[in-house]
Amino acid sequence: MTTPLANYLILAALLFGIGLAGALARRNAVLVLIGLELMLNAANLNFIAFWRFSPHPEMLTGLMFVLFSIAIAAAEVAVGLALVIAIYRHRRTAQLDRFDSLKG
Amino acid sequence: MESIIKYLWLVPLAPLLAAGIGALLPKRRRRLSAGLAIGAISISFLLSCVAFLANLHSGRAVCNFRWFDFGTTSVQLGWVLDPLGAIMAVMVSFVSLLIFIYSLGYMAKDENFKQFFCFLALFAAAMLGLIIANSLLLFFMCWELVGLASYLLIGFWFQKPSAAAAAKKAFIVTRIGDLGFLVGMLLLYAKTGTLLFYDNGHGCLDQTAAVGLVASTTISLLIFCGAVGKSGQIPLHVWLPDAMEGPTPVSALIHAATMVAAGVFLIARVYPLMTPDALHVVTWVGALTAVFAASIAVAQNDIKRILAYSTVSQLGYMMMGLGAGGVAVGMFHLMTHAFFKALLFLGAGSVIHCCHEEQDIRELGGLRTRQPITFATYAVGMMALCGVPLFFSGFWSKDAILDAAHHWSGSPIPFYLGLLGAFLTAFYMTRQVCRVFFGKPTTPEAAHAHESPPVITVPLVILAALAVLAGFFGTPAWPWFQKYLEGGQAGFDLSKLMNEHQLPVMLLSTLLVTIAIVWSGWIYGRAAARPARETDPLEAAQPAIFALLQNKFYVDEFYDATVVRLTAAFAKFSDWLDRVFLGGLVKAFCVFALVLAWLDRALDEALVNESFDTGTETVRGSGRWVSRLQNGQVQRYLRIIGVAFCGLLILLLWESA
Amino acid sequence: MLNEIVFLLCAAVTLVGAVAAMMMRNLVHCALCAAGAFAGLAAIYLQLDAEFVGFAQVLIYVGAIAILIVFAVLLTRGGDVQPSAATTSPSWWMGLPVGALVVACLIGSIMASPRLLRLPSQNVHAPVKQIGERLMNQFVMPLETVGLLLTAALLGAVVIGLREPRKPESNAP
Numbered sequence: 001m002t003t004p005l006a007n008y009l010i011l012a013a014l015l016f017g018i019g020l021a022g023a024l025a026r027r028n029a030v031l032v033l034i035g036l037e038l039m040l041n042a043a044n045l046n047f048i049a050f051w052r053f054s055p056h057p058e059m060l061t062g063l064m065f066v067l068f069s070i071a072i073a074a075a076e077v078a079v080g081l082a083l084v085i086a087i088y089r090h091r092r093t094a095q096l097d098r099f100d101s102l103k104g
Numbered sequence: 105m106e107s108i109i110k111y112l113w114l115v116p117l118a119p120l121l122a123a124g125i126g127a128l129l130p131k132r133r134r135r136l137s138a139g140l141a142i143g144a145i146s147i148s149f150l151l152s153c154v155a156f157l158a159n160l161h162s163g164r165a166v167c168n169f170r171w172f173d174f175g176t177t178s179v180q181l182g183w184v185l186d187p188l189g190a191i192m193a194v195m196v197s198f199v200s201l202l203i204f205i206y207s208l209g210y211m212a213k214d215e216n217f218k219q220f221f222c223f224l225a226l227f228a229a230a231m232l233g234l235i236i237a238n239s240l241l242l243f244f245m246c247w248e249l250v251g252l253a254s255y256l257l258i259g260f261w262f263q264k265p266s267a268a269a270a271a272k273k274a275f276i277v278t279r280i281g282d283l284g285f286l287v288g289m290l291l292l293y294a295k296t297g298t299l300l301f302y303d304n305g306h307g308c309l310d311q312t313a314a315v316g317l318v319a320s321t322t323i324s325l326l327i328f329c330g331a332v333g334k335s336g337q338i339p340l341h342v343w344l345p346d347a348m349e350g351p352t353p354v355s356a357l358i359h360a361a362t363m364v365a366a367g368v369f370l371i372a373r374v375y376p377l378m379t380p381d382a383l384h385v386v387t388w389v390g391a392l393t394a395v396f397a398a399s400i401a402v403a404q405n406d407i408k409r410i411l412a413y414s415t416v417s418q419l420g421y422m423m424m425g426l427g428a429g430g431v432a433v434g435m436f437h438l439m440t441h442a443f444f445k446a447l448l449f450l451g452a453g454s455v456i457h458c459c460h461e462e463q464d465i466r467e468l469g470g471l472r473t474r475q476p477i478t479f480a481t482y483a484v485g486m487m488a489l490c491g492v493p494l495f496f497s498g499f500w501s502k503d504a505i506l507d508a509a510h511h512w513s514g515s516p517i518p519f520y521l522g523l524l525g526a527f528l529t530a531f532y533m534t535r536q537v538c539r540v541f542f543g544k545p546t547t548p549e550a551a552h553a554h555e556s557p558p559v560i561t562v563p564l565v566i567l568a569a570l571a572v573l574a575g576f577f578g579t580p581a582w583p584w585f586q587k588y589l590e591g592g593q594a595g596f597d598l599s600k601l602m603n604e605h606q607l608p609v610m611l612l613s614t615l616l617v618t619i620a621i622v623w624s625g626w627i628y629g630r631a632a633a634r635p636a637r638e639t640d641p642l643e644a645a646q647p648a649i650f651a652l653l654q655n656k657f658y659v660d661e662f663y664d665a666t667v668v669r670l671t672a673a674f675a676k677f678s679d680w681l682d683r684v685f686l687g688g689l690v691k692a693f694c695v696f697a698l699v700l701a702w703l704d705r706a707l708d709e710a711l712v713n714e715s716f717d718t719g720t721e722t723v724r725g726s727g728r729w730v731s732r733l734q735n736g737q738v739q740r741y742l743r744i745i746g747v748a749f750c751g752l753l754i755l756l757l758w759e760s761a
Numbered sequence: 762m763l764n765e766i767v768f769l770l771c772a773a774v775t776l777v778g779a780v781a782a783m784m785m786r787n788l789v790h791c792a793l794c795a796a797g798a799f800a801g802l803a804a805i806y807l808q809l810d811a812e813f814v815g816f817a818q819v820l821i822y823v824g825a826i827a828i829l830i831v832f833a834v835l836l837t838r839g840g841d842v843q844p845s846a847a848t849t850s851p852s853w854w855m856g857l858p859v860g861a862l863v864v865a866c867l868i869g870s871i872m873a874s875p876r877l878l879r880l881p882s883q884n885v886h887a888p889v890k891q892i893g894e895r896l897m898n899q900f901v902m903p904l905e906t907v908g909l910l911l912t913a914a915l916l917g918a919v920v921i922g923l924r925e926p927r928k929p930e931s932n933a934p
Contacts, residue, residue: 026848041822
């Protein structure tokens with residue numbers, strides 16, 4: 001008897017929550033990005049879990065999705081970190097609450 | 105006959121064209137304008153003679169045409185050729201022609217020579233139009249035109265304030281009479297439905313039976329009002345003496361021979377409408393006017409004023425003749441009076457012209473020797489006016505009137521008034537002739553007077569001849585004139601002269617005239633030898649009466665105190681009403697409009713602007729408030745996304761549960 | 762039984778790693794803990810018979826992304842870091858409840874679907890050959906698109922990360 005689906009889903013939910021809480025509570029921009037990655041990973045886990053317990057796993061839909069998701073996440077992290085570095089060069093700070101010039 | 109009536113409208117048209125062209129000519133074209141006027145009136149005269157001759161052998165001819173329509177009715181105009189009109193047209197055009205020629209000499213030195221002839225031509229056109237008119241409307245239009253021409257000519261020397269005032273007075277006083285005329289006209293139109301005189305049995309004069317007695321009397325009296333104004337009967341006589349401010353040819357033409365006779369002509373024209381009651385009134389008014397004016401003339405000193413009052417008096421005679429004796433009697437005196445009165449006026453003009461505009465008879469004298477032709481013609485005219493028997497036309501015409509008055513069924517008093525008038529006429533004419541022509545010259549101007557040029561004296565001679573000859577057309581022995589007007593043949597019968605009905609009257613009038621001439625000649629012939637400026641013998645005898653007569657019975661002053669003052673007060677009241685009351689109303693409206701405008705602005709500023717501003721401020725404020733949501737903090741955005749996601753999830757769970 | 766224990770172990774590693782990544786003061790430590798969380802997840806993937814994904818996870822996440830994060834942390838320190846500076850954002854007290862709320866919602870929705878929880882487990886084969894076949898046939902469009910995306914991201918990152926050329930001091934025309 002393998003672990004039921006619910007466990008994976010709950011794990012994914014917890015992971016998502018931790019990622020979100022971290023993204024909301026930390027000051028540093030890079031840490032926010034880490035939190036974002038954790039949230040993405042939680043979603044990936046959800047996909048794989050659902051694929052595993054889906055009626056037609058030979059379709060490999062979940063797998064495909066996750067593969068693409070990982071690829072895109074990599075691209076996004078690269079660009080995001082490049083942005084943070086560029087801003088750091090300009091503002092001499094990596095603290096997110098200082099990046100507020102786009103306000104109304 | 106048919107062809108003449110078609111061209112009859114040329115008779116007034118020729119002088120009208122002359123007037124029109126004359127008005128457009130520049131001032132220096134004196135001879136051209138005079139030539140135009142004289143040529144035009146000659147054409148009118150010739151045409152009138154032709155028409156007269158054509159009419160001698162036929163009856164009345166009428167030519168009507170439609171002028172315009174309004175609604176279902178149409179207004180018609182037309183002209184008529186009948187004995188009355190034909191003889192009147194001939195007389196008017198002939199006398200006008202003579203006076204036009206006279207004016208060439210009299211007005212030669214005047215600056216506004218061209219305008220004078222233009223106005224004269226206009227007058228002639230209007231007068232001739234009046235004579236041939238077949239419609240009371242056309243008659244009235246020409247009547248008014250004649251009044252206008254009179255106004256223009258009386259006030260010809262408008263720089264003189266007295267002339268301008270006299271012109272105004274003439275116009276206004278005749279207007280009062282014209283008001284009655286107009287009302288009468290409207291009443292007649294209402295009663296008969298047409299204003300044409302003769303229209304194949306449908307004209308208003310053909311329908312006299314249908315109108316009814318009371319209406320007829322009213323209409324006749326109202327139309328007589330117009331005649332009272334135009335012909336200077338009392339109480340509207342006050343304008344005629346003042347009209348002597350105009351040049352002497354004007355006085356001769358308009359205020360002696362033609363225009364003032366238009367009133368008499370009017371009554372003669374609408375004679376079928378006049379009821380016996382109306383004719384009563386006409387006779388009385390005529391008789392009273394005759395005596396009233398004659399008595400005033402006794403005490404006047406201006407040569408033209410004496411003649412003016414004489415005109416008023418003679419017009420009274422004409423009215424008396426119309427009322428008591430009929431159309432022929434009145435018209436006969438009108439004809440003869442035209443000739444000798446024009447003659448007298450032109451003679452007076454000759455005297456005035458040569459004595460350097462002196463008009464006071466006390467300043468003249470002894471002109472008999474210095475102006476023989478003038479004296480001779482003047483004497484002929486004076487004797488005609490007085491009614492010296494046999495040779496002079498005035499005798500025959502005045503006697504016809506006295507005869508009619510004597511046999512009148514109404515009352516014997518007009519006859520006695522007529523006799524008194526004849527006496528007074530002879531008296532004041534002799535006085536005038538003595539003062540002007542006899543005795544010694546009183547002023548240097550009179551002493552150096554010379555005879556007038558032929559252009560002035562020739563018309564005088566012609567008129568003098570007519571003053572004698574015209575009378576022979578209406579004697580009882582050969583009543584050609586009366587028969588001509590009434591239709592029928594006139595037979596020459598000398599025995600009619602000795603008729604027991606007419607002979608006493610003739611003898612009585614002759615007697616009165618002789619006494620008057622002798623008495624007046626005795627008083628004034630001797631007074632002429634004495635220096636001027638002495639009081640008039642009559643004045644010395646009866647100063648109070650003389651003063652009353654000299655001041656024209658204070659009629660002018662009476663009018664001034666009552667009518668004029670009343671009108672002025674009314675005018676002031678109207679002015680007050682207009683300025684204060686109506687003006688005040690208008691101002692109140694303006695103030696009201698201004699208040700509205702101010703209110704509008706206040707509302708606009710307070711309400712509209714305020715609300716708009718408040719609205720925009722609110723929008724901006726809310727915008728500013730909403731924009732605070734975006735503070736640039738990314739984590740806040742993420743937080744909001746998270747909360748929204750939860751909310752959505754809960755919503756979905758709720759729905760599926 | 763063994764499955765359960767393995768799962769719990771891996772889950773613990775993942776969770777602890779995640780929590781540590783979010784709470785550590787030293788940023789490099791955070792990055793490394795995050796790498797550990799990724800690794801734990803890779804193990805779970807392996808347990809779920811998604812071998813390829815697991816290895817891809819290790820390769821990319823642990824091998825590339827975590828290292829990238831470490832690099833970024835190192836590049837953005839400099840003169841700004843003070844040991845006594847606050848690590849949490851000004852409104853962290855609002856962020857935590859939101860995270861808790863989200864977790865609660867998710868778990869609530871999971872628990873609220875009983876049929877889902879009783880899904881039987883399948884026998885799954887996910888050979889690489891089949892993955893390759895799928896990629897080349899059904900998912901060729903996303904594949905190419907992701908290729909394009911990666912190229913664009915690469916170029917973009919390079920451009921953004923370039924140092925700006927220094928401007929000359931004087932106002933030369």
